[in-house]
Amino acid sequence: MAEQALRTAGDSPALKQILSAQAWRNERLLNVFRAAIWTGVGLITGGAELYASGTISPGATLALAWGIAAAASGLTWLRHVYRDWIAALLATVDITVLALCMHAGHRYLLVNDPEFVPHQLYASGVVLVVLLATNVLRFSWVLSLWGVAYGAGAYLAVLWINDAVDVLTYVELTVIALLGLVAHLSCASLGVIVRQVVERNSLTRFLPSPVVERVIRDPAALDLDGETQEITALFADLRDFTAFAERFPPHDVVEMLNELFSEMAAVIAVHGGVVMQYVGDNLYAVFPEKSGPDHARRAVGCALEMLGRLDGLNTRRRADRKPALEIGIGVHTGPVIAGAIGSPELLQYSYVGDTVNTASRIERLTRALGRNLLVSGATFARAGSNAAFVGEAMPTEPLRGKREVQTIWAVFGTRN
DSSP, rough: HHHHHHHHHHHHHHHHHHHHHHHHOOOOOOOOHHHHHHHHHHHHHHHHHHHHHHOOHHHHHHHHHHHHHHHHHTHHHHHHHHHHHHEEEEEHHHHHHHHHHHHHHHHHHHHGGGGGHHHHHHHHHHHHOOOOOOOGGGGGGHHHHHHHHHHHHHHHHHHHHHHHOOOOHHHHHHHHHHHHHHHHHHHHOOOOOOHHHHHHHHHHHOOOOOOHHHHHHHHHGGGEEEEEEEEEEEEEETTTHHHHHHSSSSHHHHHHHHHHHHHHHHHHTTTOOOEEETTTTTTEEEEEEOOOTTTHHHHHHHHHHHHHHHHHHHHHHHHTTTOOOOOOOOEEEEEEEEEEETEEETEEEEEEEEHHHHHHHHHHHHHTTTTEEEEEHHHHHHHHHHEEEEEEEEEOEEEOOOOSSOOEEEEEEOOO
């Protein structure tokens, strides 16, 4: 079920929707340049022709008309409607207008300024290459190939009609063909990149972020339908939250929780952990073995830094005349069952088992034992014991719901 959900999120409809939305934005941007360029070409060319001969060629008139039409469509139609065929239509009209302007301009120059004819043909070829290059922004290799085929055909037809085909023409057509190949490869590569981004985003909906990179490199590295892993679970609870919530308005309560959790989540991320859940005033994070074999040491180091970060936060809160905050943290290392759990509409990659429950129960002991950070014997041993951290063994007693005695350590800092 989890694998099916991931496949669905990365299916082509999702890709098409993303590409279509971006293509629409790109098309509106291209239309601004289209309107400006064609209007400018029409005005400049028409003005020069009017000054030189007292007449305006059909090519200049057509360019000006298309520029004005593009501006009008950009301000009205293209702002509210976009379909895939619109891009094909606009690309085709651009090339058609260029071909007609090229033909009309060629005829005009033959009569009025023959020496400028080669420059006009060269300039038309450059404009055609620019028009074809913009097709990459439309994210369609079909449209890119169509633009190259139609553009090359129209360009050759104009030259043929005007008896202007020479060796240079075939060089230009070769360049256009190579441009089409580059555009095709660019669109194909872009599709691969977008698919990878969509799949990565899909994975982050279900998997802890440190695991995503490994799964992308090796899809067999994780079984979404369930597997046994070792993790270090961390629970942090805000003390006296009920009294705080009763004393302050809802806005202040939410602001305080967001401020606290933002600080704690930043520390957890730095140490390679993943915040799995916020429940009221409680934070649950996991340091999975797939993020590194030293997950227990990183979890304990993270907990100590969380307490240090809280001291800094409280300093700022006191300066703002806000009440200081206090948290208790419990940490435990052990095996869990990991997998995507939930319904097809809402899946969450979760770790379930006694390890998670034990970490939560250890956190609940912090108030009773008067300590801010308690870790299990298993975690303390895996983290390096007293060689790595300053700790004190607490009086042993069974945790709630358990018969066996659990060794609990209070941790105060790291050893240099």
